[in-house]
Amino acid sequence: MANEDGIHVFVYGSLKPGEFNYLRYCAGRTVEEHPAIALGELYSLSLGYPAMTEGDRTVWGAILSFDDPKILDDLDSLESYHPSRSPDQNEYQRRRIQTYTPDRQPFREVWAYLMRPERVRHFDGVLLAEGNWTALQTRP
Secondary structure: OOOOOOEEEEEOOOOOOOOHHHHHHOOOOEEEEEEEEEEEEEEEOOOOOEEEEEEEEEEEEEEEEEOOOOHHHHHHHHOOOOOOOOHHHOOOEEEEEEEEOOOOOEEEEEEEEEOOHHHHHHOOOEEOOOOOOOOOOOOO
16 A cells, blocks of 8 residues: 655646656655546646646546655746745646546545646647646647
C-alpha cells in the first residue's frame, strides 16, 4: 500500500514522469510515483501545456509523492499560484481532489493544479476527450 505521509500531487501534463518539467522539478525528489486517474476535463492550451478543469471525464496522470514540503513552493511558482492572491490573479488553483487507480478504485485525496474555465478559454484550450496529454502530441 502507498505511503500516506508526505506531500502527494496529481500531475497530468508537463510534470508527469518523462515530460519536460518532471526533469526540472521532480526527478530525484519523489519517494513514490503511481499511475492514477482523476475526474475533470483536460485541455491542450495554445501555450504548449495542458490544463485540467473540474468535470466528470477521466484524466490520466500520476501521483507523485514527496517528503519535502518545500516542493509545493516550487510547484506553486511553476503553476503561477499563490494562496494569498485572488483566484483571478493565479494561472492555476491548487486544490485537493480525489484520485483513483487506473482500474477506477478510490486511491487517495491529493493536491492538483486546476485552471478556471474562463482562463482555459483565454488560452484557446482544446478539449482532449481521451484525457491524456503528452508534449510530443500536436494540438488537435
